[in-house]
Amino acid sequence: MAGEIPDLIAEERAGTGKGAARQARRDGRVPGIVYGGGEDPVAISVPYNELLKKLKAGRFLATLFNLKVEGHDDVRVICRNVQRDVVKDLPTHLDLMRLKRNSRVNLFIPVEFIGEDTSPGIKKGGVLTVVRPEVELMVTAGDIPEKLVADVSELEVGDTITISSITLPEGSRAIIDRDFVIGNIQPPSGLASQNDDDEDQPDADEVPTTEMGPPDGE
Structure with missing residues (x-):
């Protein structure tokens, strides 16, 4: 019954905090966090242009994604929040929640x-x-x-x-x-x-x- 789930490609961030998040944005990426599913949170970043494209396509907060992060097993996630710049209304951070098969x-x-x-x-x-x-x-x-x-x-x-x-x-x-x-x-x-x-x-x-x-x- 399950259909093809779109991939969301991300990289694990080496550091956390505001400094690491600002560096990710300077590199053309949007920082984020993956949490839930009984595992520890993982700091990530996704390409800014790819994220913006998905946001413009609509239904981003109601779409299930297959998150691919090098060094980690693929996991199904859904976005629970996208923080935006208050002036430019552009994405600055995203929160992703892991889903178990029975979620x-x-x-x-x-x-x-x-x-x-x-x-x-x-x-x-x-x-x-x-x-x-x-x-x-x-x-x-x-x-x-x-x-x-x-x-x-x-x-x-x-x-x-x-x-x-x-x-x-x-x-x-x-x-x-x-x-x-x-x-x-x-x-x-x-x-x-x-x-x-x-x-x-x-x-x-x-x-x-x-x-x-x-x-x-x-």
Whole structure:
């Protein structure tokens, strides 16, 4: 079930404290610390440009990484904090937490929609509208799904598919408690416009009548 976890390449820092952290920044790196998992904390640094790229990609604090540090075993980590410069808003330090295989963590999992070729609603001209391209789940670190699969093969125009229609990994659950919508089949744009126009036109028995008074002089 587990998908490919992105690598985060780091180096172990020889020193700790403000002086070592400043030196790491001068070398184009961002200092950090790895803690948890029943092991001693390790001071690290990561390339500034690589970290900035990952931050701009989004979801950095909700992404599980495979941390690679020379001289240490690879370990799964999740970032718990990124300190930033108060003026430039650029990263200055990061805290990474080790995760055991049975650790529970919140992650955003992408949703793949299948069955569009056979969906009767789409065959009639309907359009698949993706409401949630990803869903936040609480999962175990050792059983993270690569994706969730939403089957729309039997959906008609106007039908929706909700989170309860998707099989979640054992032990996982959605963060949102209600049965929220993942996607739906919208009517063809032309039909939708026509329906809107029809709704704007009053029915014949709803057209107001004007009571005519007697002609002038009567």
